[in-house]
Amino acid sequence: MAELNPWQTLETFRRELDRVFDETGTRNEPFFRTAFLPGRAARRYPLTNLYEDKDAVYLEALAPGVDPSTLSLSVVGNTLSITGEKRRVAGDVKPEAFHRSERATGKFVRHLQLPVEVDENKVHADYKDGLLIVTLPKAEKAKPKQIAVQVG
């Protein structure tokens, strides 16, 4: 009977997983090509980063070329929804006029769970250089409180 070698088992498992990922092709595909394909990445546009300090949570979303008039944000409880549309070109261009078409375009909806309760009335958003920056001030009760230590 062959000796049980856990490392070898793990190695086989890893190779198996690699093969699965290679076949789906997502690993080698740059995000910008797949961003709007249904089923694959449709729920992950725009990509977002979250930042936090003691007063607020900041969301930064990578959304170049989104028509600002289509952008809409809403906060319900601690869920932030972003919807909008990225158009390929402003005017009407015939498909056969394109030599290259690499930019991902389309309509998007994204819902994000925020890590803390926010004050919905004070949320504001800026759209600058293709980055959407949403400032979400924390609700009073979610802010950290300094507790004084009594020396007695």
Added chain:
Amino acid sequence: MAEKTVAAPEVQKASMTESTRHQERYVAPPVDIYETRDGLVVLADLPGVAKEALDVRVDNNVLTIRGHARHVVPGEVTYREYELVNFFRQFELSDKVDQGQITADLKCGVLTLSLPKAEEAKPRQIEVRVG
């Protein structure tokens, strides 16, 4: 218009090697190129690149786009799905582009370059004479 540097996937891979060398990480931005009657239009997605941090130049028939992206958000990062990287891409221009007339416009993170065709490359209506 031919692309001069390596294709996007390769550049992408190179950028993933060492995360500490932040300033030297470049990716090729995705572009759309379409043709109009008067010339070519190049659209490039450059999120996070301000006007001052963008360098577009033509030298020796090579069009170079280089941009530095910067985060502007305060606070500590708590959740990350992407990193802002620098952009670099080159294209070789044909003689049919009037290089003195190229215009660039950066809006909402998208660079729009218009490359007008040189006079002799424009489509011309040829009059048919009946004689």
